[in-house]
Amino acid sequence: MDELLLVGGRYVKAPQEFSVGYQTIDADTSGRNASGTMVRDIISEKVKLEIKWGPLSDGEIFDILNAVDSAFFDVTYPNPKTGGMATKTFYVGDRTAPLYSWNEKFGAIKWQGLSMNFIEK
Template sequence: MAGSLAINGASVKQPKSFNFGVMDLDGESTRNAKGKMTRDIIRTGIRKIELEWGPLSDGEISSILQAVNVSFFSVSYPDAMTGGQRTGTFYVGDRSAPSYSWNDKYKSMKWEGLSMNFIEQ
């Protein structure tokens, strides 16, 4: 993946999957008597980043999850719209971390990966 990913200024392990999206925020949208759509556009160009990591160590997964365990955080990432690195303020959606296996001997979990979405404030 071109560019790098950092949360609150700290580099994190690069994800195996990075999906960049742009959304618009509409107020009330209606159709008039002729069927023509009218939109009340509140804001355009809101970024959404869908991320998925492969296997992670306990330390790697913990540092990523703790970094996004706040209301809003800074993310530096490769931005398709600007064609370069960009920094924005985001919040996180649902987070999912499937386990790979449990090691009874060491009483530890191995993580198959981690997935989450970042939505721009």
């Protein structure tokens, strides 16, 4: 399924691993009161996508890294809460791309993979 993720307006190669996390954002006033009861003032819920790709060609890794080059970008992804696709605005966390091998004679580089997180704006 190559059209799993639409990132920054373009489809990227389907990842090998894809996890959707939900982060509840509390106001500064949340915490335990004098009787020890938890009091929460939930102000938002944000999505965090944890994504890992397997082996990538130079072209594939180039496409993915350039799709997340902006401060913020839209991502259309499978949403387990709705059972369909969702589009939200994200920013990218750290990106890691381990090298698999290269051949100096032919200039061929192979990437072992790529991992990054998308955090909802």
